[in-house]
Amino acid sequence: MDETELLEQTLDPPTTDVPPSELSSNGKAPEGKEWVDTPKGTECGIGPCKPQCLQIFASKKFFTFMLCIFGLIEGALISGFEPVIISSLEIRYKFSSTAASVIIIVFDIAVVVSVIIISYFGEKAHKPRWIGIAFFTQGIGALVFALPHFIFGKYDAGSVTNTTLVLESCNNPSLLVPDCDAGNTGAYILFLIGNAIIGVSAAPLFTIGVSFIDDIVLPKYVSLHIGVFQVCTIVGPAIGFGIGSALLTLYVDVGEVTNLTEDDPAWVGAWWLSFIVSSGISFLFSIPFFFYPRVLPDTHLVTEARQKQMKGTYKGRFGKEDTFVEQLKAFPFHLLGLFKSKAWLFLTLGTTFLFLSLEALVSFAPKYVETVYRVPASTAGLIIGAMAIAAGGIGTLTGALIAHCVKIGKNMGIVNWVTVLIAVVPLVGFFLTCRSVDVVGIGTQYTNNSISNSSDVLLASCNADCNCSSTIFEPVCGADGLTYFSPCRASCQQVGDIQNVTYENCGCVATNLRNNMMNSDFGTILASSTATRGLCPLPCTYLAGFIALVTIFVILIFLIRVPFLLVTLRSVADEQRTFALGVQSLFFRLFGSIPGPLLFGAIIDSGCVYSQTECGRIANCWVYDNNILRLRAYIFCTLGILACLVCTVLSWVFYPPYGFKLAPPDGTEYKCTDPPVDGKLSAPNPVFISETTDGILY
Structure with a gap:
């Protein structure tokens, strides 16, 4: 079967069952025969319990749908709820922006610590079940994050809800003694632990999850599946911004009467409710992943079509590595193989610089809007959430369609670096700033x-x-x-x-x-x-202009998410796709997502002109210098995007110009047309042979 025939197959080939011995070379049932049995290991269920009613869910579309739910909840938690509530946590538990940024980056630290192990050993594991465990673990993390509200008592802001203090005057001043007990420290530790658990659970989502989509979906359609998944990871934060902002209009101690209003700087909304709801949803929707099969009946056909697109620069061959010890011994070889791909290396560095700017901006966008444009925390969250829905969705879908129409390779590399170049322009929106208070x-x-x-x-x-x-x-x-x-x-x-x-x-x-x-x-x-x-x-008409320019910036950045991902998957060997995504995730989190929010938090703190000092330490800031904030934020984001541009151009330059074909160890060419046996592909393990003319085996 040639590549054209494979790519012209429908997204979901016939799912009726036929014995493997009667399966024709094109993976279809022989003419005139009914499919009577599913290849072993490709049915939905657990152990011997695999009822026929569940087999309808053993499809590409259902798996993509469930992975979208996972991505939506994870995005809502980390990139939606947390940025919206960060200023509320600063007030409620008296954190500085720098200290609050540590809570955010603990998520990425947890991903960095776990992603290499998970992505490397998860390549040959039961991928759907690993994802199910991760989804369930995410629910535990969200629950831990919400615990401080229930453990450390009601919010009194130093008895700010007391009528006498709210209506403070010269004849009735507030002579408060700050509460310096360990409550705030305990809450801070629980926030760190909760986010760390969520981080470990997120590691399989963008590595094993994306790799499994690439396993079961034909290359012609994989960009659409990944694009839909990426849209959900964007809609998730947008929903998080919307729901989180709406909940912040409720007083933190729901049902309690307070004289504070939402416009009051001491107001704290019900930040914890969103995490309780997310925890329950995570527990519920993790269940279907445990019933999903290791592979689908036609996965071997997808593998053959995908391998014809593969490009790489690898010397040697990859063994079967069926045991844990064999995989452990082969780890250095796989890692070295990745770094031999200059295209993958520079694309990884470009992604790192991109996330350095993007994650920093996204994490503190509501705080920035709230501070510079003087709007309530809930309003700032709604504005950023609405912008994220429109910009993220439009950008990702457009990028997925471009990837569907443009051949993966040099042309897609051009799309990447041209888009990054244009993205530098709308950052001038930082100069549309209101006067400081x-x-x-x-x-x-x-x-x-x-x-x-x-x-x-x-x-x-x-x-x-x-x-x-x-x-x-x-x-x-x-x-x-x-x-x-x-x-x-x-x-x-x-x-x-x-x-x-x-x-x-x-x-x-x-x-x-x-x-x-x-x-x-x-x-x-x-x-x-x-x-x-x-x-x-204080009259200010610049908010609309700032949001418009940032929206354009976000559209452009999200437009290249799917092209970046597909170029990554095709710049490495077939067996290294999950591992490549894992190592790339380590890089952009360790040098991008982790320092990004920390540096941006420091930028916000550097613009503080008057902060609260309590118990011998600096707590939250009350008054900022907007001119300092805008200039330093612009320089930080612009330098990150320019560095990404340089790396993306180099990735395009070094993208492998030569294709690869497959051969087993004895040197004879073969095609991966055998159906799965016990849920695993039975074809020999391939090596890559260069089509260059120097006669050297790469």
């Missing part, structure tokens, strides 16, 4: 009121007698148009309208107004000097 005493000085030689920048002669706290940020907008750190720092003497939270007789506001109104009576001005809870309005 000017809090009196921090960004703006008290008018003729500052007390020299004081370490407290918020202290002024107008509020010196108020004994105000600097722990809790309760901003108010004075009648003078300035934002004050708290009503006490504005020297407000009493509460006015409790429902709308307004304050009256604000001494610092009156002093500032008098300086602008010559020869005015201070008593008259004081009587009209009010302040309203919240930041002063």
Whole structure:
């Protein structure tokens, strides 16, 4: 059978059963015969329990569907829920952005530690069952992540829900003693453990899962299956952003009455609910993977078609390696074989730089939007979620269609580096930034009121007698148009309208107004000097432009996900596809996904101009300098994309120009047309023979 005949077969060949002895060379039942028996090891079920009613699920489409569910939940957890709730965790458990970024990167550290072992030994394991175990483990990780809410008590923000403190004034200042017990440390440890478990469970998803799709789907259609899977891994974060943002509109202690509003900087939403729901879904949908067969009846035909596309630069041959010891001994050889492929190596480096920028931006995108454009955490999450659905979905589907139409090889390499080149342009959106919040005493000085030689920048002669706290940020907008750190720092003497939270007789506001109104009576001005809870309005029309440009950037980045993946699969030997994805995953996580959020978190912290100090350590930041944030974020992301561009071009240059054919150890050519036996392909183990003219065996 030639390649054309193989590729013209339908996505799901006839699934009725026929004895292997009567299977014709093209994998179809002989004319006039009914299929009566499925090749052993290709039925759905566990052990001897393989009822006929389950066999309808032994199909390519069903496996892709189930893998999509796994990818959707994993994406919602790591790239959806966590970025949305990160600022809430900072407030609730008093973390800095750098400390919070460690929670994020623990996921990637866990993947790095486990992915090499899982991808190498998983190549010859029962792949669907390994994925089922991983899906179940993900549910355990999500459950652990949510535990701090149930273990460490209710949120009081230093009793910020107390009416007296919420309505703080100069005559009733908050004299709080910070809670320095070990509760926050315990919560932090559980977040790390939970994310580590989720990371270990994610390792098989993008290695064994993608490799198994490549095992059972004809090359002509594999880009569509992988494309659909990749779309789900994008829709997952988008759903995570949407659901997570919606849940943040609920108060963290559901059912509790609070005087905090969602616009209050101390507000914390119900971050934990999304992880409880994800845990239950993971437990439920992991079950079908345990019933899926090792291979499908026509997998041998898919193998033959795939191997005709293979390209590589490998010296020597791969043995059967049926035992654990044999696989362990062959590990160095397989690893060396990967690094001999310059195309794979440079594509891996390019993917690493890409993830360095992308993961950093995605992890802190809601935090960035919330900080720079002054929108609530739930609104920021919805904006980023909507953008992710549109941009990620459009980009991935477009990339899958391009991969379906463009021949894998040099042409697809051109698609990759041209797309990366264009992606540099929309990063200028970082320069569309709103003005920073000017809090009196921090960004703006008290008018003729500052007390020299004081370490407290918020202290002024107008509020010196108020004994105000600097722990809790309760901003108010004075009648003078300035934002004050708290009503006490504005020297407000009493509460006015409790429902709308307004304050009256604000001494610092009156002093500032008098300086602008010559020869005015201070008593008259004081009587009209009010302040309203919240930041002063600051017109800003740049959010829409920023989101538009970032959307274009995300579309372009996700457009090359499927082409990148297919070039990776065809740049290595057939037996090394899972291992190649595993090592590539190690590289882009170890040098991309792990340092990316950590560096971006440090960038955000570097833009902090006033942070809360509690129990001898720096906690969450209250006020940022937007100019520092935008410039450093732009430089960081742009350098990462440019480095990716260089590596992608080199990968295209070094893509192997020579094809390979298959031969068993005795040198005679064969075709992999034998049906599976006991769920395994029975054809001899192939080696790659170069079609170059130098006569050397590679």
